[in-house]
Amino acid sequence: MLQRSRTGTWMPAWVPQSTVTLAFCLMFCSMVQSATGGYDGSMLNGLNILPSYTDYFNLNAATTGLNTASVFIGGALGPIFSGIVSDRYGRRPAIFWGSVITLLGVLLQTAAQNIAMFVIARIILGFGAALSGIAGGVYLSETFPSRWRAWGVGLLNDFYYVGALIAAGITLGTGQWNSTWAWRLPSLLQGVFSLLCIIILPFIPESPRWLVHEGFFDEARIAVAQTNSNGDISDPISIVIYKEIVDTLDWEKRECRTMSPMEMIKTPVARKRLLIGMSPGPFSCIAGNIIASYYLGSELDTAGITNTLSQLKANVVLNVWCLGCCLAGTQLAARWGRKSTALLSQSLLIACLFIIGGLSKMYADNPDGASQSLVYGDVAVMFLFQGFYSIAWTPLLYLYPPEVMNYSIRANGLAVSAFMLNALALVFVFIMPIGLANIGWKMYMVNGSWDIVILGLIAYYWVETKGRTLEEIDALFEGEKHSSVPDVELVRTGKADFDINALERNEVEMESTKMKEN
Template identity: 40%
Template sequence: MAGFQRNYVSNLVPSNPTVLNILLVAVAVVNSATLGYDASVMNGLSILPSYTEYFHLTDATTGLNNAAVWMGTILGIPLVQPIPDRYGRKNSILIATIITILGIVLQAAAQNIAMFVVGRVIIGLGTGLSNVSAAPLLAELLPPRSRSYVLGIFFSCFYVGGLLSAIINYGSQDIQSTWAWRLPSLLQFIPSVIAVCLLPFIPESPRWLIANGREEHATEVLAVLKGGVSDDSLVNAAAEMNDIKSTIAREEAAYPRNPWRELFSGPANRKRMTILILFGVMTEVVGNFIVSYYLTRILSQAGVTDTYRQTQINVIIQCWSFAVAVAGSFLLDIIGRRLQTLIGMVGMTVTLYLLGAFIKVYGDSTETAKNYGILALIFIFQGSYAFSITPMTSLYPTEICQYKLRAAGSAVFRLVDASLGLVMSFTMSFAMSDLGWKFYLINASWNVILTALVFFYFVETKGLQLEEIALKFGDNFIVGGTGYESPAAKGPGEKLEKGQLE
């Protein structure tokens, strides 16, 4: 049949599913690279004497500079649910990018610690909003076979930004002025600008469009996502649109109140909240924070004190982490979310115990072989984190929440993540100075507890449609049935079965 005329979706959005998926991967890459550059730039700046001497840094001010971005993320939490839900996922990314660029300019132009910190706070607000907007957009556009690896790559490309930051820091260290640290700060804008340039080539989330009464637009998006070039595509897309609409309507009837209140209502949502909080804690306290922000301190404890060697190691770690994280992204639908997380947790726990012991015994050694042994443990630890936690960071919190709670659930996850990041930023520097090698053993010990909690609480979601995942949490009344019926209206234990979609 004749190809249909696009009335809502821009002609810049490709109909070829392969090309569109490539563009969605690009969106994931640049948004995640922004986060990675932002986090890793502080690691690189801390190595540069021009940065530490300009601000006359102490343990307290180092912690403040590192913590500022987390302050911004926390301050932005009240915005990260209403903006994507009210104005759309794409517009939210645009707003976030403008905020981020403003913060980057302030950081690069900083004349004192106060100005630097304000810039970092604004960057934290912008990147937090971007992350909570981009991940749901991708999740709601992608089919299950692509969702796991694209959203896995989303946060795996954190290391692309980290690598870019490390390379720029390595190249700028010989600049004989404050531009040695201002240039790496300023170039944070690169991923943000690329993200904005990609937005015209991707559609808005069909689920957001349906939820906001724009059903014809949503149907057209669904047709384009399937590679539609004919009127038949619109017919098939309309059927899928009705299924999604039916599910969203049941969600709304089941959870009619504000999303923030509904997050704590009923056993299914309380289970989601438990997982969101647990995973938010894990992203910051399993030991990764040390490598991301205090690599210089670890290397110094290991006997590697030369600035050039430290910057070289930083670049290599970013390359290694990225390669492992991408591999982990593609294995999520083979190994499974829960098992892959457990494998990584065990690897990190064992490595931290060994790292503490090695630094205790060989930390003051000048022998290259012993120093390399400690470096090998750092690489194994970072590989374990990149293999398991990194690909899950944008995927798991997004997919375990149904549509109405998706933005709010992601915001809760980010709030816990940022709050712990803030605490760790202030305390880590003192803890590593006061405890030395013992700190790694303490960190490994609380990882044992976290591993046990993952075993008992994490839910497997591989290969499922977003609406089907609700079944795993007991939301059978939302997904199944020929019409919504409140769980309160049914008898004890009566649930509608999977597969009875309208």
């Protein structure tokens, strides 16, 4: 059964009354968002192996890097606008327009006649994907109940590998075609995910945090009930969550916290939250996965796997492995914690990079005399590396930043994280084929050294956010929670009691006061 739900925006919603059904709709929105990025990376991995693509554009190392990295130009421009758009016009409209722009980029990319057209198309694609991805990350973190947030928001990047797997299978199938459709068809099918996202948007509510901030209290209360208690606005859990949101946002307004991007650097606490919250973007980019994410063919060349068909098959297997690892990592983040999962993953990455570098050097020193065990051992560790990367960085990339940052800086802060990710990715994706061609195995050693520094920064600066609502995380930074109600999990488990009638009276008085002030 669907219920018409007011959203405070031009986009209406018909929301399922069942919380579980709605959670699956939200997860589906999350999945298709991330699948676009995964599809893009894996598709370019496949295209960079296909002669029909490389010969059509007459690519060399520099133009290969440009064609591949151009999506990150748009990805770096998108965050400049995404925070402002999602704060001003609503989370769902921002996701919608981002998906529309992504579709436009996909169509132009499919029709590309030369490098310039291909690059422009990928800039537009990257812009749209960044706009919808950032708005989606903020929206899902603010809408999912805390007990499901790790899975709900973690899937926003986990399904990167579903998109990647689909692209790997498609490029494997079209790779034998002797026409430009060997690469045009995979490009065209990239738009399916944005189309699915547009289809699901009318069936999910607007963010209750955004609704409260904009003064739509009744709509916000209904949205909280829809996502937590099957639409029952008198449910104790929904009442506590709603009260936390109202109290915390009221406190932010009384403290003159604005939605301006300058708010991110206004106070020491804001700067701390920004730096910690934005760190997953650059940390995940520097980790070293860009080599296998976009240049698997070149990476396998360094290990002695040079056959095109073998490389395409390896691309498929790699994405299946990574999907399993990131789902396991999401469970770890939910049960074990965000920081602990990141420390485990980062430690394993460091070990793998130095092993890959050593084995690749052994192969480079004597490629003709290299044993099969050396070749396959190197490939095995490359696969382990991607899996270990997926354990933490895939789910945490969009899960951790919006948890750390409070409402007034959340959208702009996640935009900064995405900007840093895309800016660094633009550089690394462009220089990686050049670096692999010139210094080969030493690239792995360089990445391993960076990762040691990242490990230390995570251990010292990150905070644990597991098991808390977004409002309860304030206590880790501000020193106190800005609401008088007990923590949600304490109420859920029966460890805390409160007077529902008193809360109801308090809410009526607050809303009456606000109406008089306005």
